[in-house]
Amino acid sequence: MDPGSIGFDSNEPQIQLYFLLGLVYAAVTPFLLPFILIFFGFAYNVYRHQIINVYNQEYESAAAFWPSVHGRITTALIISQLLLLGLLSTKGAGQSTPVLLVLPVVTFYFHKYCKNRYEPTFVKCPLQEAMKKDTLERAREPGFDL
Numbered sequence: 214m215d216p217g218s219i220g221f222d223s224n225e226p227q228i229q230l231y232f233l234l235g236l237v238y239a240a241v242t243p244f245l246l247p248f249i250l251i252f253f254g255f256a257y258n259v260y261r262h263q264i265i266n267v268y269n270q271e272y273e274s275a276a277a278f279w280p281s282v283h284g285r286i287t288t289a290l291i292i293s294q295l296l297l298l299g300l301l302s303t304k305g306a307g308q309s310t311p312v313l314l315v316l317p318v319v320t321f322y323f324h325k326y327c328k329n330r331y332e333p334t335f336v337k338c339p340l341q342e343a344m345k346k347d348t349l350e351r352a353r354e355p356g357f358d359l
Contacts, residue, residue: 219260219268221278228256229285236293240300280332287324291317 235249294316302310334343 215269216267217269219264224260225278225282226285229282229289232286233289233292236289237296240293240297277335280328280335283327284324287320291320294320 231249231252235245235253239246239249294313298310298313298316301307301313
């Protein structure tokens with residue numbers, strides 16, 4: 214009766230692939246968008262229940278995989294924006310193309326900002342040190358609300 218662990222190495226990239234396909238096909242055929250949203254709603258509830266109540270927690274990664282996930286999702290977002298740009302340029306909405314050229318650039322710079330701002334925390338800061346820093350920050354500035 215040992216359920217094992219959830220296997221993040223195989224399940225998480227699979228969900229990211231579904232997210233990429235959802236982003237791409239949301240622009241191409243908006244009819245699929247409600248089904249994609251329903252899938253992710255059910256997937257959230259099921260995975261949440263399975264992780265909390267069923268599977269054994271073999272390790273704690275301290276969210277070390279989060280920078281990789283953020284990079285993949287940003288890449289998926291840029292791909293979907295480029296496909297939307299191509300779709301709108303072929304559908305006769307050529308006047309919106311110059312405005313939409315800015316979207317992938319802004320998304321890329323947002324990814325770079327998040328990478329520079331948050332990745333050192335995931336790599337260098339264990340949870341105990343982060344808790345100490347938060348406690349000291351609250352003691353120094355009690356009115357500061359994050």
